[in-house]
Amino acid sequence: MSVYKLVCPACGHRMRIRNSEGQTPVFRSMYAQCMHLPCGATFSGSLTWDYALSPSGMEKPLVVLPVAPAIQRMQARRDLREKTDQLDLLDAAEASA
Template sequence: MSTYKLVCPHCNSRMRIRTSEGTHIFLRVAYLQCVNEGCGWAVRAAFEMTHEMSPSGMPNPTVRLPIAPVAMRRQAMKSAAGDDHPDLLDQLDMEAVTA
């Protein structure tokens, strides 16, 4: 299984998600730590859903996000080509459980 790659801006080592919590339907807060023991940098991060890229096949009428502009959707399609990263929020939930 591949993992979402978060890189420490100080030492370029991998960062792990120590824990995370949902604060809103569209917002998840995570606490990250660099795996390099010599660095050990820790940070709070927020992952926010901002735009709808494609409509849901099972829409919830209370979920309302702006539709992404065409240029943003095209860029996402280019970025996803050959990309096998799991969904970020699924990864946050998995790592919070195992931490």
């Protein structure tokens, strides 16, 4: 499993989240401190979840977010396209972007 590492906007070294508060299921306030001793800057910011890429498996999820526009475009293109056995390189490139 990979873990996203926060990067200090002042010096580019690792930061540690000191505290975070969930304001809503999709919005969280965060407080972070740079772990690079000569820097030591602290910041406040937020984390938001904006779109769903795939639906929750829960029967009654706490929130239902709109599907990401890029996913909707890809689905529409797939639905409109004629059936073909050829691998679509564009789809693969977009999915990994």
